[in-house]
Amino acid sequence: MSPLSQRGTLVIFVKAPMVGRAKTRLAAGIGSARAVSFYRQSTDILVKRLGSDPRWRTVLAVDPPAATGRGWLHLWPPHLQRVAQGRGNLGQRLRDVLKAIPLGPVVIIGSDAPQVSRDHIARAFHLLRHHDAVAGPAADGGYWLIGLKRLKAAPGAFLDVRWSGEHALADTLASLPQGFSVARLPVLRDVDEAGDLDDRILLRSIRRKPCPSSFLPPSPRGAGGN
Template sequence: MRQRLVVMVKEPRPGRVKTRLARGIGTVAAAWWMRHQVARLLRRVRDPRWEVWLAVSPDRALRSAVWPGDLPRVAQGGGDLGARMGRIFSRRGDPSGSPTLIIGSDIPGVNRAHIARAFRALASHEAVIGPAPDGGYWAIGIRRAPPAGMFDGVRWSTGHAMADTLASIPSLRVAVTDTLSDVDEPGDLKIPADP
């Protein structure tokens, strides 16, 4: 039973990625930050204990040269974030129920230890969620096929996203793992002070 880590990525094109961040730093800078953030994140999370897949948006960017050529890719498809993640969970292609963990690509602090803890939690729980301080979450995983109604009624990009997601899966035993910050706004960027 091979564990699968799926990283949600969006093609780093100015004006099409990290639009809230771009309002403060500009569209080119936001796209540049995202492109380099994804490259750093993929270096930090690759590990022989799990497969790393990319869930790519928009679908036409599936063949983009910006993504590492050795990683399997799947199109996210349309709909809101819940529809896209639900599709990823539903088409894992493994009837045995290999654990699948989905993470965002805008989590600068994530590393192998965080991923390993989330997968360990899935050994004894049906789902796992990694909170973000803003009320959302950086990771969600399930051990088997997703239940009907997963992600129904979730208010995405709000401080209610995690609570709404948990409310959508009341029948699952859910573990809560590490809290990590994502980058949505310019204030979320950690810029070191000059020495």
């Protein structure tokens, strides 16, 4: 096992900040421009905060898949490795990303909980020293973090999960092999809909001028490189 894999890998699932692709449920409540502006700014903060910590290796799982190319380097820190999320539901994309990263402990988060701290991630990796998995529950029944030690096979992980609802965490844990020990982190709030935003978060995240009504991806010529 290489030093990098021993150190552990943090995977952050991110989407290009484009209207119609990122934060569509939030956009229904506060408008597309503000929703994408919130997502762009909160994701930037999260990636920079967590991606600069030398205690783990950070990989971005990006959507659309073309965002692994050179034409998209402006979206996130260019020194961070990117892998494509791929197709299918979230469970299939999680399984595909796990196959694409080095062996060893892995912690996976989305970009919907901007309050995730370095301490949260460090705690998750610490818990994986003593447990097969770790979960960070969200208040709505989903989760903001899932981690696996990956010393034992988990062929059914993330299968038959009812995503985007109150059963997501319970179904995910049920998909792990019987006997897996699971540690839990504190409950955090993720931001999926307008009601998930409190005034403090909303004011901080849209303080700047809202983004244009749409984000255009790079031209096919610019996005073709890898």
